[in-house]
Every structure is written in C-alpha cells, then in structure tokens.
Amino acid sequence: MSLLGGSQWQGQVCSGGWRAGGGGTRPVISPSTGEEIATVGMASPSDIAEAAALASVAQREWAAQPYTDRAAVMRRVGDLWHAHAEEITGWLMRETGAIGPFGGFQIMTSAEECYEAAALASAPYGELLRTHDPRLSMARRRPVGIVGVIAPFNVPTILSIRAVAPALALGNAVILKPDPRTSVSGGAVIAELFAEAGLPSGLLHVLPGGADVGEALVADPLVRVVAFTGSTRAGRAVAEVAAKHLKRVHLELGGNSALLVLDDVDVDAASSVGAWGSFAHQGQVCMTTGRHLVMSSIADEYVAALAARADHLPVGDPTTGQVALGPVIDAGQRDKIHGLVTDTVAAGARLAAGGTYEGLFYRPTVLDNVPTAAPAYCEEVFGPVAPVVRVDSIEDAIRLAKDTEYGLSLGILTRDVMRGMEIADQIPAGLVHINDQTINDEAVIPFGGVLSSGTGSRHGGVQANLDAFTDTQWVTMRGTLPQYPF
Numbered sequence: 001m002s003l004l005g006g007s008q009w010q011g012q013v014c015s016g017g018w019r020a021g022g023g024g025t026r027p028v029i030s031p032s033t034g035e036e037i038a039t040v041g042m043a044s045p046s047d048i049a050e051a052a053a054l055a056s057v058a059q060r061e062w063a064a065q066p067y068t069d070r071a072a073v074m075r076r077v078g079d080l081w082h083a084h085a086e087e088i089t090g091w092l093m094r095e096t097g098a099i100g101p102f103g104g105f106q107i108m109t110s111a112e113e114c115y116e117a118a119a120l121a122s123a124p125y126g127e128l129l130r131t132h133d134p135r136l137s138m139a140r141r142r143p144v145g146i147v148g149v150i151a152p153f154n155v156p157t158i159l160s161i162r163a164v165a166p167a168l169a170l171g172n173a174v175i176l177k178p179d180p181r182t183s184v185s186g187g188a189v190i191a192e193l194f195a196e197a198g199l200p201s202g203l204l205h206v207l208p209g210g211a212d213v214g215e216a217l218v219a220d221p222l223v224r225v226v227a228f229t230g231s232t233r234a235g236r237a238v239a240e241v242a243a244k245h246l247k248r249v250h251l252e253l254g255g256n257s258a259l260l261v262l263d264d265v266d267v268d269a270a271s272s273v274g275a276w277g278s279f280a281h282q283g284q285v286c287m288t289t290g291r292h293l294v295m296s297s298i299a300d301e302y303v304a305a306l307a308a309r310a311d312h313l314p315v316g317d318p319t320t321g322q323v324a325l326g327p328v329i330d331a332g333q334r335d336k337i338h339g340l341v342t343d344t345v346a347a348g349a350r351l352a353a354g355g356t357y358e359g360l361f362y363r364p365t366v367l368d369n370v371p372t373a374a375p376a377y378c379e380e381v382f383g384p385v386a387p388v389v390r391v392d393s394i395e396d397a398i399r400l401a402k403d404t405e406y407g408l409s410l411g412i413l414t415r416d417v418m419r420g421m422e423i424a425d426q427i428p429a430g431l432v433h434i435n436d437q438t439i440n441d442e443a444v445i446p447f448g449g450v451l452s453s454g455t456g457s458r459h460g461g462v463q464a465n466l467d468a469f470t471d472t473q474w475v476t477m478r479g480t481l482p483q484y485p486f
Contacts, residue, residue, distance in 0.1 A: 002087060003080075003084040003087050003088070003189065003192050003193070003196070004087065004091070004184070004188060004189065004192060009040075009188045009191070009192065010038060010039050010040075011025040011039045011040065011041050012040075012041040013040075013041040013042070013043050013047065013205075013206060013207050013208065014187075014188070014191040014204070014205060014206040014207075015043075015047060015050065015051045015054065015205040015206075015207060016051075016054050016201055016202050016205075017201065019041075020041060021041040021042050021043040021044065021047055021207065021208075021209075022042075022043060022044025022045075022046050022047050023041075023042030023043050023044045023047075023209055023210075023213070024041075024042050025039050025040065025041055025042060026039070026040055026041075026042050026180050026183075026208070027039055028040055028095060028181075028183070028184055029181075030094045030095065031096075031097045031326075031327040031328065031329055031330060031360045032094070032097060032316075032317035032318065032319065032326060032327050032360070033317065034359075037094050037095065038095075038184055040180070040183045040184060040187070040188065040208055041208070042180065042208055042209055042210075043177075043207035043208060043209040043213050044209070044212075044213065045212055045213055045215075045216035047207055047209075047213070048175065048207065048213060048216040048217050048220055049216070049220060051175050051205040051207060052146055052175065052220045052222040052223055053222070054202045054205070055146045055173035055174075055175060055202060055203065055205060055222070056145065056146060056173070056222050057202065058173055058200060058201065058202030058203045059143070059145055059146060059171070059172060059173035059203065061200070062168075062171060062172075062173065062200060062203055063143050063171035063172075067121040067122050068121075068122075070121045070168065070169050070170075070171065071118040071119070071121040071122060071169065072118075073168070073194070073197050073198055073199050074114045074115070074117045074118035074121065074165060074168070074169050075114070075115065075118045076196075076197035076198065077114045077165070077193050077194055077197040077199075078111040078112070078114035078115045078118065079111075080193045080196055080197055081107050081108075081110050081111035081114065081193065082107070082111055084189075084193070085104070085107045088103070088107055088157070088185065088189055089103035089104060089107060090319070091184050091185045091189065092106060092156075092157070092185050093318040093319050093326070094319060095181075095182050095184050095185050096153065096154070096156060096182050096185060096329070097282065097318065097326035097327040097328065097329065097360070098281060098318060098326060099281075099318045099323055099324065099325070099326055100318060102280070102281055103318075106155060106157045106158050107157065109158050109441065109442070109443055110157045110158055110161045112442075112443035112444075113158070113161045113162050113165050113166075113443045114161065114165045115443070116165075116166075116443045116444060116460075117165035117166045117168070117169035117465075118169065120166050120169045120170065120462060120465055120466075121169040121170065123462050123466070125140055125141040125466075125470075126138055126139055126140035126141060127139055129474075131476070133476075133478075133482075134478065134479075135476045135477060135478045136476065136477040136478075137474070137475075137476045138474075138475050138476075139472050139473070139474055139475075140472070140473050140475055141170075141466055141470035141471070141472060141473075142470060142471050142472075142473050143170050143171035143172045143469070143470055143471075144172055144224040144225045144248075144469060144470060144471055145172060145173070145222065145224050146172060146173045146174070146175060146222050146223045146224060146225075147163065147167040147172045147173070147174050147175075147223070147224075147225045147226070147227060147469055148174075148175050148177070148217040148218060148220070148223040148225070148226040148227070149163045149164055149167070149174055149175070149176045149177070149226075149227045150177045150214055150217065150218075150226065150227070150228045150229070150230065150238070151163075151176065151177070151178050151179065151186055151229055152179050152229050152230045153179040153181045153182040153186070153329050154281065154284040154285060154286075154329070154382075155281070155285065156178060156179065156182040156185045156186025156187075157185055157186060157189065157190070158441070159186070159229045159252075160176060160178060160186050160187070160190055161190060162443070162447075162459045162460065163227035163250075163459065163468075163469075164176055164190060164204065166465040166468070166469055167225075167227075167468075167469045168194075168199070168203060168204065170465070170466070170469045170470055172225075172469055173202070173203045173204070173205075174203065174204050174205070175205045175207060175217060175223065176190065176204065176205065176206050176207070177207055177208065177209055177213055177214055177217055178206065178208050179208070180208045180209065180210070181329060181330065182329075183206075183208035187206040187208055188206065190204075190206065191204060191206040214238070215241055218238055218241045218242050218245075218247075218249070219241055219244075219245055221245065223247070224247055224248070225247065225248045225249070225250070225468065225469060226238065226242055226247065226248070226249045226250070227249075227250045227252075227458070227459075227468065228249060228250065228251050228252070229252040229253075229286075230253065230254075231253065231254050231380075232253040232254040232380075232405075232406075232452045232453070235251040235253040235254075235454070238251065239251060248468075249455070250448075250454075250455055250458035250459070250468050251454045251455045251458075252286070252447070252448055252449065252453075252454045252458070252459065253286070253408075253449065253452060253453050253454045254286060254380045254382075254406065254408070254452070254453060255286050255287060255288070255290065255380060255406045255407075255408030255409060255438075255449060255453050256290040256291060256378075256379070256380050256404050256406045257277075257287055257288065257289055257290055257291070257406070257408055257409040257410060257411070257429075257438040258289075258290070258291045258292075258293055258400070258401040258404075258410060258411070258427070258438075259273075259274055259277055259289045259291070259292050259293065259411040259412075259413065259437060259438060260293050260397045260398075260401060260410075260411065260412045260413065260414075260423065261274065261292060261293065261294040261295065261298070261302060261413045262295055262394070262397075262412070262413060262414040262416075262419075263295035263297045263298050264414055264415045264416065265298070265413045265414060265415065267298050267301045267302050267305060268305050270302060270305075270413050271302055271305035271306045271308075271309060272309065273411075273413060273436065273437045274289060274292055274302070274306055274386060274437065275306055275309040275310065275313075275364070275386070276437050276439070277289030277386075277411060277437030277438050277439055278290075278292075278364070278384065278385065278386035279310065279313065279324070279325060279364045279384045279386070280439055281326075282325050282326060282327070282328050282362065282383060282384050283337075283381060283382060283383045283384040283385060284328065284329065284333075284382055284383070285439050286408060286449075286453075287408055287409040287431065287438045287439045287440070287441075288381075288382070288438065288439060289386065289411065289437055289438045289439070290380060290381060290387070291377060291387055291389065291400070291401075291404075292306075292386055292387065292388040292389065293389050293391050293397045293400055293401060294388055294389070294390055294391065295390075295391060295392075295397070296390045296391065296392050299368075299388065299390040302388070303352055303366065303368045303388055304352075306352075306353075306366050306386060306388070307352040307353035307366045307368075308353075309364075310352075310353035310354055310363070310364040310365065310366050310386070311353050311354075313325060313364050315361045315362075315363060315364070316361060324364075325361070325362075325364060325384060326361075327359065327360035327361050327362075328360050328361075328362055328383060329360075330360065331360065333382065333383070334357060334360050334362055334383075336382075336383075337362055337381055337382070337383030337384075337385065338355075338357060338362070339375075340375045340376045340379060340381050340383075340385070341354075341355050341365055341367070341376060341385060342355075343374070343375045343376070344367055344370060344371075344374040344375055344376035344377070344387065345367070347371050347373070347374040347375070348369070348371050348374070349367045349368065349369055349370040349371065349374055349376070349387070350367070350368040350369050351365070351366075351367060351368075352366040352367065352368045352388075353365060353366040354366060354384070354385075362383055362384055363384070364384040364385075364386075365383075365384060365385045365386065366386045366388065367385065367386065367387045367388060368388050369388070369389075369390065370387040370388060370389050372389060372400065372403070374387070377389065378404075380406070394423065397423075398423060398426050398427060401427045402426070402427050402428065405451055405452040406449070406451060406452050406453045407428040407429050407430060407449050407450035407451035407452070407453045408429065408430055408431065408438075408449035408450075408453035408454070409429060409430070409431040409432075409433070409438035409439070409440075409449070410424060410427055410429035410431065410432045410433070410438065411433045411434075411436055411437045411438045412424060412432075412433070412434050412435070413435055414434075414435070417434050417435065420434040420435070421434065428450050428451055429449070429450065430447070430448045430449040430450050430453060430454065430456065430457060431447070431449070442460070443460060444460060444461065445460050445461060446459070446460050446461040446463070446464040447459045447460045447464075448464075
C-alpha cells in the first residue's frame with residue numbers, strides 16, 4: 001500500500017488533519033530534471049498559533065497515557081520506514097538529489113531513531129535525592145509540552161525524525177517546520193508514517209514555511225523548546241529570538257571540518273577516505289570534510305590519488321542509473337559553490353579536478369595548495385569540494401585545524417592511534433574519528449558540535465534526549481506536616 005499515493009497531502013499542511021495552509025502552495029521541483037513532482041502546502045505565522053493551541057490540548061492527554069502506548073507508536077513508525085522504504089527512497093532521490101544507497105541509509109537511520117525513541121519512553125525518568133529532613137526527596141523528568149523542530153533540506157528524514165521521535169516518546173507534542181524545498185520527504189512522509197502508526201491527532205503538526213513561519217514558531221509562547229538544524233547564521237537568529245522569550249534552543253549548525261592526513265598512512269586508502277568525506281551527498285552534509293590538512297611529504301601522492309577518484313566519479317540523475325553524486329539542491333547553492341571555487345583558484349589554489357558543472361550537477365572538485373585565507377578554505381562550502389593544504393609538521397596541522405570558528409567533526413588518519421587521540425585532545429570538536437573521515441552518524445550516539453557549530457550534544461542517546469526534551473522537577477513528600485517557628 002502506498003504511503004503518499006493519495007492526494008490528501010498535495011498542497012496541504014498537516015495540523016489536526018490535512019488542510020490548506022495560510023501561505024498558499026508551492027511546487028516541489030526535482031533538482032535533477034527541473035520537473036514539478038508534487039505540490040505542498042505552505043503555512044503562515046497564524047497557522048503556528050493555531051497548531052500550538054491544538055497541540056497544547058493534545059499533549060496533556062498524550063503525556064498522561066502509559067509509556068507503553070507511546071513506545072508502541074514509535075515501534076510501529078520504525079517498522080513503517082522499512083515497509084515503505086522503496087517509495088520513500090524514490091522521493092529522496094527525486095526531491096533531494098540523494099543517490100539510492102544514501103536514501104537507504106536515511107531510511108535505516110530514521111527507523112533506528114524511532115526504535116531508540118521507543119526505548120526512551122521506558123527509560124528511568126528520575127532519581128532519589130539525599131536529604132537531611134524527614135522526607136522523600138526526588139528529581140523527576142517532565143515533558144516540556146510543545147517542541148518546535150526546524151529541519152533543513154540536505155538529509156531531511158534523519159534531521160527531522162531525530163528530534164520528532166524522542167520528543168513525542170517523552171510525552172511532548174511537536175510542530176515541525178521542514179525546509180519547503182524538501183517538505184515531502186522531510187515533512188509529509190513523517191506525518192503519514194505517524195498517522196498510519198496511530199499517533200493521536202493534534203500531536204504532530206507539519207508546517208512548511210519561510211523565515212516568518214520559523215520566527216513565529218520560535219516566538220510562540222506555547223512552544224517551550226526549539227530544536228534547530230541549519231546554518232550558523234540562521235542558528236544565531238533563532239537563538240536571539242528564543243532568548244527574548246526565555247526558552248531553550250538546541251542548535252546543530254554548520255561546520256568546516258578538518259581531516260588530518262599524517263605521513264604514516266596508506267596514501268591510496270587515505271584518498272578514498274578523503275573522497276568520501278568531501279563528496280558524499282554532493283558535500284551537502286554539515287560534517288563534510290571541508291579541509292584536508294596533509295603532511296607535505298605525501299601531499300603530491302595524496303592529491304593525485306584524490307583527483308583521480310574525483311575524475312572517475314559519475315555524476316547524474318540518481319533515478320536513471322548508478323551514479324556517485326546527484327545534483328545540488330538548487331541554482332543558488334550551485335552558484336555559491338562555484339563562486340567559492342573560482343575565487344579560491346584566483347587566490348592562488350591549483351584546480352586539480354572538477355570545478356565545472358552542467359545544470360545542478362557539480363563535478364567533484366579538488367583544490368591543491370589552497371591559501372589559508374582563500375574562501376573555500378575559510379568558509380563552509382556545502383558542496384563537493386576538497387580543499388587541500390600542505391603542512392610540514394603535526395604542530396602546524398593542529399594549529400590550522402583549530403583556526404576556525406567551527407567545532408563539529410574531526411578526522412585523523414594515522415597508524416598510531418594513540419598519537420591520534422593526543423592530537424584530538426588539542427582540537428575542539430563535538431565528534432572525533434580516528435582513522436575515518438568526518439561524516440558519521442548513528443541513532444544511539446550523542447550528536448552535536450561546539451563553538452559556532454552548535455550548543456553541544458542534544459540529539460541521540462538517553463541523557464542528551466532527556467536533557468533536550470524534558471524539564472527537571474524537584475519533588476518532596478512528607479508523612480506528616482512539619483512544625484515551623486511561626
């Protein structure tokens with residue numbers, strides 16, 4: 001049975017059922033073909049207020065239900081990701097430009113997020129505290145109420161469900177604002193999966209919209225926690241609005257992650273690791289390897305091997321055959337990527353591979369001898385670009401790796417893993433991978449960056465999710481009334 005085979009979601013938003021949004025409609029355009037493949041509804045700021053009012057009522061009933069009921073819904077959603085895998089993969093390929101295997105990875109991880117959320121529903125939710133008074137003292141976790149989730153275009157199922165599922169499992173309601181460019185796979189799919197799994201109406205609202213809708217979501221007084229994934233620039237704006245309303249905001253932001261390639265590695269194998277880190281999903285991943293810091297003694301060999309891999313990677317429409325890279329999301333993103341590449345070459349870098357495009361299909365690109373002041377080195381490219389900088393010592397590599405506002409992911413390639421750990425201890429990062437590239441994710445791990453990459457680990461793992469989506473309440477109980485001096 002088809003998940004999105006009916007027309008009820010076309011041109012609609014999900015808020016207590018599928019209905020017309022206040023922001024009209026928007027066509028969904030395939031970045032591969034330029035064809036319109038669907039129509040989605042767009043929300044207005046007033047839709048946020050209406051959704052929050054509905055969610056507030058539904059959340060109280062949901063939180064009062066046995067945890068087993070919430071866990072059962074999460075398990076069913078996990079199963080439904082797999083049951084509808086082929087259909088959802090098709091949407092991911094057409095709407096986001098993901099190649100088939102990456103679509104499959106998203107579905108597998110999204111299902112795991114739901115299974116982990118099911119287990120979260122039964123996790124211990126408090127602790128007994130010592131007290132010098134004759135009473136029972138405890139701290140318990142309570143749902144915050146309504147969680148706002150703002151998700152990006154690049155990996156829409158995972159980056160939505162990793163907040164939606166645990167928030168619901170812990171007894172909250174959720175208002176999800178997916179990126180309008182991917183609001184089928186990042187929004188409509190999720191709404192239909194939860195409906196099919198039996199989630200009561202009013203608990204999950206899917207409201208695609210622009211910046212005004214996002215601001216309304218962050219500012220709404222009934223929304224107490226906001227989980228945002230996106231650029232650092234937008235994250236700062238979200239945090240500013242949230243601060244005015246004294247509410248928690250969990251930010252997973254951009255990165256410019258470094259891969260340190262030491263001179264004791266197998267260079268050909270290292271080039272494979274580096275290629276995946278920079279070119280996977282067209283470089284449209286927050287953890288993408290944005291800087292290759294390579295020891296000078298092996299740099300020529302590494303660059304040659306990396307460029308050869310880039311030159312042999314097929315780029316094209318993921319639905320038409322076996323390709324390694326699909327399209328970038330839109331012309332604006334393509335032009336940004338190309339501008340960073342051309343400006344970096346103009347600044348003195350050597351173009352070792354790529355640097356060209358057809359339509360939205362950007363060739364995997366290798367830049368050698370990149371000046372550390374060049375745009376493609378300093379900025380998050382969010383495209384299939386591998387800037388290589390040669391370093392003469394480990395100290396130079398550490399210095400350059402630290403010289404960034406970001407602190408998301410770090411990769412270190414070396415035969416000496418203990419030396420790798422010593423290096424990692426000197427470089428701020430939320431995620432560290434010794435002998436692997438910078439793109440890694442699992443449903444069970446605490447995920448998050450530091451510095452301008454975010455507010456730390458707020459996604460994944462029992463403790464991180466409890467911290468993110470519950471409030472701690474102190475409770476005491478006495479058997480008899482105490483006596484006071486007045």
